[in-house]
Amino acid sequence: MNPVVHFEMPADDRKRMADFYSGVFGWKMQMLGEEMGNYVIANTGENDENGRPKMPGTINGGFFPRKADWPAQHPSVVIAVDDLQEAIIKISSAGGEVLGEPMEIPGIGFYVSFFDTEGNRVSLLKPFMS
Numbered sequence: 001m002n003p004v005v006h007f008e009m010p011a012d013d014r015k016r017m018a019d020f021y022s023g024v025f026g027w028k029m030q031m032l033g034e035e036m037g038n039y040v041i042a043n044t045g046e047n048d049e050n051g052r053p054k055m056p057g058t059i060n061g062g063f064f065p066r067k068a069d070w071p072a073q074h075p076s077v078v079i080a081v082d083d084l085q086e087a088i089i090k091i092s093s094a095g096g097e098v099l100g101e102p103m104e105i106p107g108i109g110f111y112v113s114f115f116d117t118e119g120n121r122v123s124l125l126k127p128f129m130s
Contacts, residue, residue: 002079002080002081002082002087003079003080004059004077004078004079004080005059005078005079005080005125005127006059006060006061006062006077006078006123006125007059007060007061007062007075007076007077007078008061008062008063008064008075008076008077008078008123009061009062009063009064009074009075009076010063010064010065010066010073010074011040011063011064011065011066012065012066014031014038014040014063014065017040017063018031018040018063021042025044027042027043027044028042028043029041029042029043030043035106036105036106037064037065038064038065039062039063039064040062040063040064041060041061041062042060042061042062042063043060044058044059044060044061045058045060047060072113072115072119072120072121073121074121076113076120076121076122076123077122077123078111078122078123078124078125079122079123079124079125080124080125080126080127081124081125081126082126083126084102084110084112084124084126087124088102088112088114088124091114091116094117095117096114096115096116096117097114097115098112098113098114099112099113099114099115099121100112100113102124102126105125107128108125108127108128109125109126109127109128109129110125110126111123111124111125111126112124
């Protein structure tokens with residue numbers, strides 16, 4: 001099985017969003033710079049020395065700047081896969097639509113989003129570690 005390893009949500013104002021989630025839920029927010037697309041990492045629980053959640057079932061996530069020309073900017077999940085190209089082929093064969101080409105996230109892995117057969121935007125991650 002390929003697990004859900006991350007969630008993503010768009011944000012119009014990253015400071016306002018970070019203040020909200022850290023204030024309401026106690027999440028630790030890490031603001032990344034322009035070189036990482038102004039992404040905000042959300043740690044939703046205590047992490048181990050590798051940055052992975054300690055509590056089983058817990059996932060961390062992130063927030064990306066909302067952009068007028070990006071499709072389906074809604075909360076979504078990220079699924080880890082061992083073989084990104086194989087997953088892309090399976091998605092297309094099963095009636096899904098891959099959105100663009102995989103991109104490298106420095107230090108993390110390769111990432112691409114897709115629409116499933118129900119129109120949901122979901123993403124794939126081929127971590128560098130697997």
